[in-house]
Amino acid sequence: MEENKIKGVGRVANRFLTFYLEEEIYGVKISDVKEIIAMMKTTPVPKTPRFIKGVMNLRGNIIPVVDMRVKFDMPEVEPQMYTAIVIITIEGKNIGFIVDKVEEVVNVDDENISPPPEFGSNIDTRFIENMAKQKNKVVMILDLVALFGEEELSLVQNLSKTISDKG
Template identity: 80%
Template sequence: MQADVQRAKQGQGASNRFLTFYLEEEVYGVHISDVKEIIAMMKTTPVPKTPAFIQGVMNLRGNIIPVVDMRLKFEMPSIPPQMYTAIVIITLDEKQIGFIVDKVEEVINVDDEHLSLPPEFGGQIDTRFIKNMAQYKQKVVMILDLIALFGDEELSMVQNLSKTASDKG
């Protein structure tokens, strides 16, 4: 899968290439340029006094990386890791964050005409974290805006975990 990510980044028309993954039955996507790598689920170390969606931190080849349980972030029930559970390592503002997902699907290429803005549901439902909706094969993929998903304060806190953990190490 790591090689797939690297090939996808180097491919032509990378502007509309997304890594897709599942949370329950829903398919989400992130821009391939934000993806550093995909790894199997591994042990994390909990960090006290952090929000429930922060699984903890992990040591990946000497780098301390905060890990977010995307199920909890989306207010879905938490489940123990399954056979296909993976951690997608994302780079945001030059910091790495791990996202636990149920299953990584594939790298897709979506033409502009198959991308649309998310529907507006009114004030009750927050869709700010959805950048686009992509039509791909017979599926609708929600393309995430990772910065909007967290907001400035949460993003700062998550990113600072790696600095804090590595400073103490």
Template identity: 55%
Template sequence: MSTEPNTSQSKKARYLTFFLGDEQYGIAIERVKEIIAMMKITAVPKTPQFMRGVINLRGSIIPVVDTRLRFAMPSREADMHTAIIIVEIDKINIGFIVDHVEEVASIDESNLSEPPKFGSYIDTDFISAVAQMGENVVMILDVLKLFEADEIVDLEQIQNLIED
């Protein structure tokens, strides 16, 4: 083991990585509350198309977002790998449906770079950084930017409506 003088500059952060199609994404692990298997989702009328509905998780009503639809990707049927990642955004728990969860990865900050501006399925405003992990490029999501402020209020209202 070599000792480098710049150890203070090589900070590592932990991210939960997951796939949507062939694209790999990451969310800061401190935002992730839990990962659950796909379960029955109750539709809520008059919500955006990407809002699949709500789940009852141990007595808590949690809004669930189809991440593929949120990113304007084609929808797909759930399979045995489909999971729901429960994330906390502004004190609201929200479920994100993903194709499959990969791992919790420690990524050195030196491997993070600014997201490129390119035309893809995803609006690059959602991406806070791009990480190089071996052969893979992982897009690190800024979960706060996944929703506009009014959409967060809508999610909160949906949660309150159903819990009342």
């Protein structure tokens, strides 16, 4: 059985960490989450896309940091009290994601998960893996590999190696 599923009373539940960007709630598989930390200073890296805030030193490891608001074409804001960095492992590499507020870990039964709606060819929803009904909310479950695409993901993942090699 996959590690992101737990057995309930005769059902299988999927576990997701939920977080907010503005008023929208998103989720990522809990099995991809390494840790959640308070917002910390990042070091900008020249000539990188605008959504890459820079890198940070987390206990001796250089980790690239992505501003999810910028990645989703939302206005940039100064960090607030609840701003956090979610450290996520994608294809074996750790990447920090700045989010407005971490909400909770939720268990969602298979019957409450559905594919994202199709909006036509003009709207890109490839990065939404599923939609999860949770209480009175709909959580957009992100496919982080699809969100970046191979080229961007490779760029972000290689930032930590490039910075470490120079140090």
